[in-house]
Amino acid sequence: MAALSSRCCFSLGFLVGTCTLYFFLTQVWFERKFSLQLDSQVPSTAGQLGGENQSWRVEGSALISLRYPHLQGKDSRVADQLYKKVRILCWVMTGPDNLETKARHVKATWSRHCNIVIFMSSREDPDFPTVGLGTKEGRDQLYWKTIRAFQYVEQHHSHQADWFLKADDDTFVVVDNLRWILSNYTPDEPIYFGKRFKPYTKQGYMSGGAGYVLSREALRRFVEGFRTKACTHTTSVEDLALGQCLEKMGVLAGDSRDSIHRETFHPFVPEHHLTMKFAKSFWYWNYCYYPIVEGPQCCSDLAVSFHYVDAELMHMLEYYTYHLRAYGYQYRYQPSLPEGVEPNSARTEHSPLGTERDAPGNGSSKL
Amino acid sequence: MISEGSSFIKGMLLGGLFCAVVTLLGNFNTGHQSTTDHLHHHIQVPSKEELLKLPEPKRLELSQSIRVYCAILVQPRELSYWAAVKETWSKHCDKAEFYSPENVKVFHSVSLDTKDKWLMLRNALKHAYTNGKGYSWYFVALPSTFAIIENLKFFLLNKDPGQPFYIGHTVKSGELEYAELEGGLVLSVEALRRLVGVFSDSVKCPEQGSVLWKLTEEKELAVCLKYTGVFAENAEDSEGKEIFNTKSVNALIKEALAEKPQEVVNGCCSDVAITFHGQSPNHMQVLMYGVYRLRPYGHTFHDSLIFLPPVDSDND
Numbered sequence: 001m002a003a004l005s006s007r008c009c010f011s012l013g014f015l016v017g018t019c020t021l022y023f024f025l026t027q028v029w030f031e032r033k034f035s036l037q038l039d040s041q042v043p044s045t046a047g048q049l050g051g052e053n054q055s056w057r058v059e060g061s062a063l064i065s066l067r068y069p070h071l072q073g074k075d076s077r078v079a080d081q082l083y084k085k086v087r088i089l090c091w092v093m094t095g096p097d098n099l100e101t102k103a104r105h106v107k108a109t110w111s112r113h114c115n116i117v118i119f120m121s122s123r124e125d126p127d128f129p130t131v132g133l134g135t136k137e138g139r140d141q142l143y144w145k146t147i148r149a150f151q152y153v154e155q156h157h158s159h160q161a162d163w164f165l166k167a168d169d170d171t172f173v174v175v176d177n178l179r180w181i182l183s184n185y186t187p188d189e190p191i192y193f194g195k196r197f198k199p200y201t202k203q204g205y206m207s208g209g210a211g212y213v214l215s216r217e218a219l220r221r222f223v224e225g226f227r228t229k230a231c232t233h234t235t236s237v238e239d240l241a242l243g244q245c246l247e248k249m250g251v252l253a254g255d256s257r258d259s260i261h262r263e264t265f266h267p268f269v270p271e272h273h274l275t276m277k278f279a280k281s282f283w284y285w286n287y288c289y290y291p292i293v294e295g296p297q298c299c300s301d302l303a304v305s306f307h308y309v310d311a312e313l314m315h316m317l318e319y320y321t322y323h324l325r326a327y328g329y330q331y332r333y334q335p336s337l338p339e340g341v342e343p344n345s346a347r348t349e350h351s352p353l354g355t356e357r358d359a360p361g362n363g364s365s366k367l
Numbered sequence: 368m369i370s371e372g373s374s375f376i377k378g379m380l381l382g383g384l385f386c387a388v389v390t391l392l393g394n395f396n397t398g399h400q401s402t403t404d405h406l407h408h409h410i411q412v413p414s415k416e417e418l419l420k421l422p423e424p425k426r427l428e429l430s431q432s433i434r435v436y437c438a439i440l441v442q443p444r445e446l447s448y449w450a451a452v453k454e455t456w457s458k459h460c461d462k463a464e465f466y467s468p469e470n471v472k473v474f475h476s477v478s479l480d481t482k483d484k485w486l487m488l489r490n491a492l493k494h495a496y497t498n499g500k501g502y503s504w505y506f507v508a509l510p511s512t513f514a515i516i517e518n519l520k521f522f523l524l525n526k527d528p529g530q531p532f533y534i535g536h537t538v539k540s541g542e543l544e545y546a547e548l549e550g551g552l553v554l555s556v557e558a559l560r561r562l563v564g565v566f567s568d569s570v571k572c573p574e575q576g577s578v579l580w581k582l583t584e585e586k587e588l589a590v591c592l593k594y595t596g597v598f599a600e601n602a603e604d605s606e607g608k609e610i611f612n613t614k615s616v617n618a619l620i621k622e623a624l625a626e627k628p629q630e631v632v633n634g635c636c637s638d639v640a641i642t643f644h645g646q647s648p649n650h651m652q653v654l655m656y657g658v659y660r661l662r663p664y665g666h667t668f669h670d671s672l673i674f675l676p677p678v679d680s681d682n683d
Contacts, residue, residue, distance in 0.1 A: 005371055006370055006371050006374040007374070009372070010374040010375065011378060012375060012378060013375035013376060013378025013379040013380075013382060014378035014379065014381055014382035014385070015378075015382060016378075016379055016382065017378065017379035017380060017381065017382025017383035017384075017385075017386070018382035018383065018385055018386040019382075019386075020379075020383065021382070021383040021386040021387060022386050022390070025386070025387070025390055073668060074666040074667065074668055075666065075667045075668070075669060076665060076666045076667075077665075078664070078666070078667075079663065079664065079665030080665075081665075082664075174663055175663075176663035176664045176665055176666070177663060177664050179664070180665070270653050270656060270657075270661075271650065271652075271653050274649075274652045274653055274656055275649045275652050275653075295681075295682075296655075296656065296681050296682035297681065299656065301660040301662065302662070303661060311624065312617060312620055312621055312624065315620050315623070315624065315635075316616055316617065316620050317657075318632050319616070319620070319632045319635065319636065320654075320656075320657030320658070320661055321657075321661055321663055322663060323632060323636075323638045324636070324638060324640060324657060324658055325638060325658060325662070325668070326459075326515050326517035326518060326658050326659055326674065327517050327518050327520075327521040327639050327668075327670055327672060327674075328520075328670040328671070328672035328673055329517050329659060329674050329676070330673060330674065330675055330676065331659075331660070331662070331676075332660075332676050332683075333660070344665075344667040345667070345669065
């Protein structure tokens with residue numbers, strides 16, 4: 001009797017033990033995710049992933065791009081031609097404290113699309129590399145840094161580029177779109193472009209944070225202005241002061257909007273321009289030279305710049321601009337080619353809807 | 368009394384040990400097997416070579432013939448997401464239907480008359496099947512998901528909707544592989560047909576869900592589909608990157624910044640990603656701009672499909 005009940009207990013215990021451990025194992029122990037990246041199957045093409053084949057020559061503190069960075073799967077003949085025709089030198093306003101937190105991300109993203117890029121700091125850093133402008137740091141030094149930077153660029157690089165862009169280390173720039181805007185002008189014209197503001201000047205001036213670009217002639221006149229003392233350091237408000245000097249030197253403030261009058265240079269992040277309603281009391285309403293458009297038409301498809309872009313957003317915008325897309329999608333906005341540029345293969349000229357082509361500067365509105 | 372107790376304990380211990388040994392052996396044996404299964408569970412986008420084999424008129428025909436029915440499961444408290452989805456990506460579905468637990472005044476939706484998530488999913492899919500005739504693919508999403516339907520169509524291009532497909536961001540829980548609802552999931556018309564069929568089987572696929580313990584609705588779905596011979600599969604692009612994402616672009620970039628600082632954008636996400644999850648309503652507008660509008664001038668893709676912009680829309 002005792003042996004029987006003992007055996008029963010043993011069997012019962014065995015059963016309970018088995019079941020308990022089984023449930024424990026399946027529910028808890030084996031709760032694992034199985035998103036396998038078949039690294040063994042997919043050939044490792046780390047160097048060519050996204051296909052960014054690029055080479056740089058380092059000349060002092062300037063990074064000179066030797067070849068247009070091609071992306072896999074794209075026909076980039078038009079971009080290639082513009083790269084050679086519209087040479088842009090980008091200089092980025094930064095400082096020793098911002099190299100690792102901000103400038104590094106500019107270097108890893110949009111500045112690779114410039115013909116030449118130079119990072120301007122108060123202090124030289126041969127490793128980054130940055131130019132040392134010999135100023136102090138701080139908001140009140142901004143105009144000094146700008147003056148010195150343009151003088152440096154004019155002295156060392158004016159023959160190597162046609163246009164000279166100034167950007168902050170929290171500005172994101174789509175250099176290819178800047179080339180498209182500038183392709184209708186020549187570097188011998190005294191003209192400059194950016195996000196146009198209207199106060200304090202007759203012709204307006206360009207917002208510093210959104211970036212502005214000077215033609216070679218405009219650059220020459222700016223430096224000349226300081227040489228002849230026609231221009232001096234009037235204020236530390238860099239963008240206004242520069243605008244006033246250029247106005248004095250006969251440099252025209254250009255209209256950087258696209259062919260249907262949408263802004264291309266933007267002083268805020270995309271989210272603000274696309275979704276926010278600016279309060280009527282906000283200074284922006286009184287500053288913008290052209291009428292503000294809120295909502296999706298605030299911004300051209302071929303936007304050139306955004307400002308107040310942090311490290312994370314910098315990479316996100318690079319991803320949105322150069323990588324993420326809707327396969328096969330026919331863009332609504334299809335502007336015509338600039339003069340003297342050969343198209344990408346004939347296929348692109350065929351638009352299934354027969355949408356009209358707009359040349360930049362053309363007044364027709366098309367959506 | 369004591370000897371019986373100790374027998375019981377001994378039995379338990381031996382039983383547990385027995386179970387552990389069997390499971391370990393079992394896993395070891397199926398270890399190899401499951402990796403070969405996994406190989407079959409990763410579906411890729413069509414390759415360039417595959418697409419070039421199709422003549423041009425066939426490609427155009429295909430672009431127009433892949434029709435996607437989007438079923439978006441909303442909760443009344445998610446109104447801002449609901450509005451965002453209505454104004455953004457859902458416009459690119461051939462048909463977008465919103466399913467809610469009850470009637471909501473603000474937006475039109477199909478009321479499912481239940482708050483239970485599994486029941487909601489069941490009823491939504493039943494409704495999609497009966498009302499969504501003529502569609503070859505059914506895409507199920509939450510309003511906190513952002514989807515690029517053109518990339519979904521590109522991915523589905525060379526797959527036969529007459530075959531059972533159940534695809535999404537697939538993960539494993541115990542022995543069950545299921546597609547996470549947050550990343551969006553797509554069913555072929557055949558898979559949906561089988562699913563609706565098994566809904567009437569109250570043993571395999573009961574309305575109240577699994578008897579033993581409550582599973583999430585995405586797992587219940589996987590269980591029911593499994594009974595019909597349909598298994599969850601993962602999707603990736605030609606470089607092996609996931610295209611159904613359960614995280615936001617922000618989160619994925621942040622991870623890449625921390626883990627692969629040399630190649631953030633390349634290491635992060637696919638160029639033809641289909642979904643992201645957890646984007647704010649405002650950022651969905653930014654995504655519309657980033658996906659459908661913002662681009663560098665002078666580059667052309669010679670894609671093998673053609674998708675036209677939707678009518679009456681200005682953010683894409």
